[in-house]
Amino acid sequence: MTDLAIPSVANGKSGHWGLESIVQALRLSREESHKVRHLGRIRDLPSRTALVKILDGLSAALFPTHYGQPSLSDESIDYYVGNTLNTTLVGLAEQVRRGLLFAASPEELEGQDIPARAQQITRDFAHQLPHIRGLLFSDLQAAYQGDPSATSLSEILVCYPGMTAIIYYRFAHALYVLGVPFLARLIAEIGHSKTGIDIHPGAEIGGSFFIDHGTGVVIGQTAVIGSNVRLYQAVTLGAKRFPADESGALVKGEPRHPIIEDDVVIYAGATVLGRITIGKGSSIGGNVWLTHSVPPGSNVLQANNRQNGLQND
Amino acid sequence: MTDLAIPSVANGKSGHWGLESIVQALRLSREESHKVRHLGRIRDLPSRTALVKILDGLSAALFPTHYGQPSLSDESIDYYVGNTLNTTLVGLAEQVRRGLLFAASPEELEGQDIPARAQQITRDFAHQLPHIRGLLFSDLQAAYQGDPSATSLSEILVCYPGMTAIIYYRFAHALYVLGVPFLARLIAEIGHSKTGIDIHPGAEIGGSFFIDHGTGVVIGQTAVIGSNVRLYQAVTLGAKRFPADESGALVKGEPRHPIIEDDVVIYAGATVLGRITIGKGSSIGGNVWLTHSVPPGSNVLQANNRQNGLQND
Amino acid sequence: MTDLAIPSVANGKSGHWGLESIVQALRLSREESHKVRHLGRIRDLPSRTALVKILDGLSAALFPTHYGQPSLSDESIDYYVGNTLNTTLVGLAEQVRRGLLFAASPEELEGQDIPARAQQITRDFAHQLPHIRGLLFSDLQAAYQGDPSATSLSEILVCYPGMTAIIYYRFAHALYVLGVPFLARLIAEIGHSKTGIDIHPGAEIGGSFFIDHGTGVVIGQTAVIGSNVRLYQAVTLGAKRFPADESGALVKGEPRHPIIEDDVVIYAGATVLGRITIGKGSSIGGNVWLTHSVPPGSNVLQANNRQNGLQND
Amino acid sequence: MTDLAIPSVANGKSGHWGLESIVQALRLSREESHKVRHLGRIRDLPSRTALVKILDGLSAALFPTHYGQPSLSDESIDYYVGNTLNTTLVGLAEQVRRGLLFAASPEELEGQDIPARAQQITRDFAHQLPHIRGLLFSDLQAAYQGDPSATSLSEILVCYPGMTAIIYYRFAHALYVLGVPFLARLIAEIGHSKTGIDIHPGAEIGGSFFIDHGTGVVIGQTAVIGSNVRLYQAVTLGAKRFPADESGALVKGEPRHPIIEDDVVIYAGATVLGRITIGKGSSIGGNVWLTHSVPPGSNVLQANNRQNGLQND
């Protein structure tokens, strides 16, 4: 009858971590770094897991035969799209709400109807989806035309990390513009983690955009990219380098990333830095390091590439 | 008794997305881009989720003590291998079938017994597995010999992304040769996403191949790599650059990636482009940009590396 | 009553893979490569899946409001931290035990109480967690100060792959020092796979460390990094290149990666190789290839960057 | 390099089950009982797991606000219903196909297009769903009127096992009539397992049917039940008892369960056996044992109930 007093194993010490002191030390560490103890319920952050599901839902709504469920037919596809949209938008509205709450200080939230604003942003986003699909279809065609290995549009949708990165970027950018930058950043990072391609949601990118291979591509927050631009792996469109000041901080603000005009191709490993302009129709060679503007139609190669500046021991 | 008429919340507007107009606009967008409405059931694409499971199964069948389930013993290991193979091959045959259906046009499918062909391809693939295991074991030994940090073969199997990339490549290549390139591409991309290493399944790669670190490596479709070759991170074996034509498309077809002969080492960040040949036993330095063939035994360094062409402000 | 004798479909051949011969060939392949048949139960390897869960648990215990469950409140947070720690440490102790068993030869294990040693290592690790949190908080502040795009500490914790990589590195390094290098390597590789950032757990890295973008960063086993260092994507802190010997193996042992002193910034794509020292406060430019030490306060740029050594066709 | 030859633990005997002899003995046992070895691929049985999901889908399509997903709105509900129906019917068609294959002998299958027949049966079933919903709504109202504890229709849909049992019965019966009795039996048994109510899908049951509490109710294969009938727990509508013949088998075939006319109530524990008729409007008391027909309007009580045939020690 007293068998609930379960005897301990062995010497009574195994599994003893000294939890109490660790928990207390971690609490101290939290309080020190935050300067203040939490009061009441903590605000929930946007959830990465929820966003992954939302991104799957949005992709499926736009390209149901490629990212949706199997067994779709002509009579069922609109039911699928409509239902997927509803589920996904309800989920997105909750994440937008969290993103709004999170970005703002308690004072800013005063008197605002945050859930209503989250609903409105989500609704506005939803109505942009057909337009976004149009852009993505132009990207898809650009990939098909730009890669001699591509055998079909389906292969690009299903197998190309560049396509995934662009899809996520276009969702993230729309949300960024609608006023939920935190959420946009998180979506971009989900894309970065899956593809190795890092596009800041603040960047502006025109239609028919294609990134081949893609690992290591970085596109900065204030970059502006025209139509029909093609990038290869490890291209950086970054901010120019600043001399290190004493605190090690970079100056914040202002446009600091390149403007890439229409019809430009930038080959693998090229680094383009600062608020410079790459003129329409230019071609930037692999591994080129470029920090000044070039006029339309330029064909820039790294000096030692052309000279084959290599030596053989 | 009428309580099933569940009253709406609040103002009857929350959660209203205007689904009908969005669904209709998306349908229009699909129809425009596809030029044609779907009729009847849509063909199922190969499933990425299914392939991930299949790749796990194949890896487990080849290296059961490292990628298989725990609790294997000498008396149970063959039961495990046999059962895993059966489950995995049944799954693979279905994906091969989808891949075949997908790659072909309706006319080509006319009169073909696609399921039977999928079975035969899968069976042929299955019988290559012991040979593939042999190649992979040579890769494993090459990694052990090529990396001073490696402490055991097990560490390489469990911790090295290069090993994962090669395993997936060898599966993908076998399927590519057997006539299911779409599936092969998808497998390669799964490997790319996990490791940052992008090997086209069309490439031909000999035994004892090792990629260290690996992020950013790109190996093109028509590359040919001999035995005992070692690559480091961010190495590109790519197609040479073509001047941009008016449509922005690259010319398709023909061998356009390098041939790397036996016993070559290519260091991090090197870019090797075009149908050139790197002679047996050569060593290509880090960051080198190489667009011409080099004879056996070459030791190529970037010019300014040797001159330490750096300046101090 | 004999309906259990389920009739075969069709021609009795579909689904026949010839399993027996494949299973036998794979067994032969295993035995050849291992030179010896397994006897009895096979030792379980550390489990990647289990470690992923453990890393989530440790991250949640250190930053419960960012990586923990939702619905935490001031009264519940310590219960959550304590419970998460207990579950996670029990899981970690099992993986440490496997790691110890795995690393050692049967002779070395003779007479040792491996489970007790695993408990002790886990307990020691647990008591370092508050210290590790302190370091990570300094890293977090460094990221905020070092990136003009960062809008809050929360954004960095949730969205920055560099932060994830550093968190995993700090866990891995502590375990490396405590004597479970296999486990440490596996944790590092999980981080590499998620972020594209490859930090060997043997490296020593001071506080206030920040990696921006990060894809392609490689930090070698014997690298030593001071306080307040900032790296950008594709930076390599590697071993110097050795001439290929006949077996293709590199010489093992000895410190062979750079020492980076405090307050250094290294820009994207720079390659720093060998046991050289980058003096305090130095700045290394993008794409620089550096194989010799530089004194404190150096500002190193690649020659042709400064000269804008580019040509226009 | 030989570390893949993982040493065994301890004495090389732990975990040794003697699998080979057990596997062989089980194979012998299978072959003996089946009289014949399997040839080729074995036909797949209908899957209980798949059917559970299908039942959830059908229930959700009929009562989306009670059994469907949350977050439905007036604009999204038809998308949800349509999409759920499509997914569910595709799944059902596959199970119907299996059921057809399973029920028939190989000879019967000769020359039949089983998949097409499965599609047709599923389509016919689908078009009966609105009618079935109408019946179920009458059952729901009967429950509300028949149970003084019921507070709303929603409570009955969500909390009453009798309702679940009737929903499953009505689906099963429709499939039984359409010619897939095996599937119908399996659905009925899923309902039995959830509710303790065992209704054979062959039984015919009119509208406005209600079972309260329900555990232990058994309704036989050839029972016929009119409209507006109410049963309580542990009521049996069974076949009459047959004297045991030498083989212990009961005679198969012919109607052998009761006919219950409209407006009958049968109280808990009553047993009604054989092809008898309970006349319209009758009431059968608790624990009554009844093996002969009774005219309309009968009120049957067990003798000793009325006499309070109880003794007090």
Place this chain on the structure above:
Amino acid sequence: MTDLAIPSVANGKSGHWGLESIVQALRLSREESHKVRHLGRIRDLPSRTALVKILDGLSAALFPTHYGQPSLSDESIDYYVGNTLNTTLVGLAEQVRRGLLFAASPEELEGQDIPARAQQITRDFAHQLPHIRGLLFSDLQAAYQGDPSATSLSEILVCYPGMTAIIYYRFAHALYVLGVPFLARLIAEIGHSKTGIDIHPGAEIGGSFFIDHGTGVVIGQTAVIGSNVRLYQAVTLGAKRFPADESGALVKGEPRHPIIEDDVVIYAGATVLGRITIGKGSSIGGNVWLTHSVPPGSNVLQANNRQNGLQND
């Protein structure tokens, strides 16, 4: 480039269900039965899945070593209990909120702060948990004393359906009294489905209560049961039978189930009906049908049991 226009399979008819007409007919069926179309978002019902998890959480919080996670130790158990309680109560509060919304009409909800009321009810419930645990421990001891087969308290907690049923009843009853009867009913039904024991949450049951075997037990809404009562399988404590009126409905309201005083035993299959009182210390025999009160100390047997009223053919 037009490969997104995926060709249909075969004859373009397979998989065609005629969804549109079914969806429309189901909508009509819903509108007819509900008399009204939904407007806006539909209120979410309490979720059975969520409640199952909540019941697991509550059980684990009360008996952590039997229903909680493994690997608890003396230093970790309170962290586990605290964290489990927090998670569970947050989940319960949401279900209580839904239950409150659901039970009330829109008019009743006007101006109420339902979330705050849900919080308060949940908090009140939480503070009753230690008291509930005390009652359950008395039930546990009663089971141990009342069943000669029971070998330990742990066996009863882990293996006895009667114990599960009582635990769920005690949770449900507390919520019933606190004003969320819908939730209470749903919890009771979850218990019923798992155990075959059907206890209405409105019933009042004293301590040291034990149900052996239990399948088929029914305890009605207004039953009152004293301390130290023991029931066996298939016992009914029901409402008395009413003659069928023309609508078939039973009269609602008023106490209509038995009062069972302390120390009563009721054997398998006994049926006790109506607002009668079974006096303290009485024993009711198996299969007895009892519709009148009996004084304390009664020992009631069915007449023909005592007389062995059986015949042999």
Place this chain on the structure above:
Amino acid sequence: MTDLAIPSVANGKSGHWGLESIVQALRLSREESHKVRHLGRIRDLPSRTALVKILDGLSAALFPTHYGQPSLSDESIDYYVGNTLNTTLVGLAEQVRRGLLFAASPEELEGQDIPARAQQITRDFAHQLPHIRGLLFSDLQAAYQGDPSATSLSEILVCYPGMTAIIYYRFAHALYVLGVPFLARLIAEIGHSKTGIDIHPGAEIGGSFFIDHGTGVVIGQTAVIGSNVRLYQAVTLGAKRFPADESGALVKGEPRHPIIEDDVVIYAGATVLGRITIGKGSSIGGNVWLTHSVPPGSNVLQANNRQNGLQND
């Protein structure tokens, strides 16, 4: 920089449960009831979840085409059986170990090699599986012969709860005899919960046993059942009723349930109590209450059944 100090929502009170006092009260309640505080790690109980998986595995190993995975073929079935057995037996050995630890007092465990004993018991159990399969096949044939509704052996295996109950009983009984009664009880209860059939694992039951419908059947610990016995729903083979003593406890020990000889049929609702013997070939009628032995060939009916002792109002 201080944004980690996440502001509280609203009034700082929501979500506050007063956890500390509840956790403390629950700890007190545990300590009071157990009389002793836990020391060190608590012993793990056998896991219901693990056992459910083990039962699935054992069922699949015995009837792979009915309970195993799909896609089995003649060449793969033994791999499947062998692998399933290995996985399942490893899992079972762990549960047996827990069961042994749990049943024994710390003193009894002193100096025992419990893991080795658990291995041995599991091995012995494994070698009984072919014999158990033989018994189950006889049960299957008995069901087919005993139920006029049964159309195939497969239908019985897949749809009959009686079959499930017997399979679980035969596993449980073997473990009971091998000395792990706690585990056996838990398995029996899993079967009870799924089927409503409650068979104590201590009962002894011969071959060709069949239970039809089954809900409410109870078979006690010391019951002995011969070959070729058939039971219907709600049959009780129980212990005789004892007058209530002052503590309410029943006398423990000694055989107290019936002996049922070969070829007996017992119809629905019959109650057979005490250590009596039902002679070979007897038939016991529905609802009969029997507390004395009957000779072979008896045909027992309830008195008022034969007399149709019913009255019509």
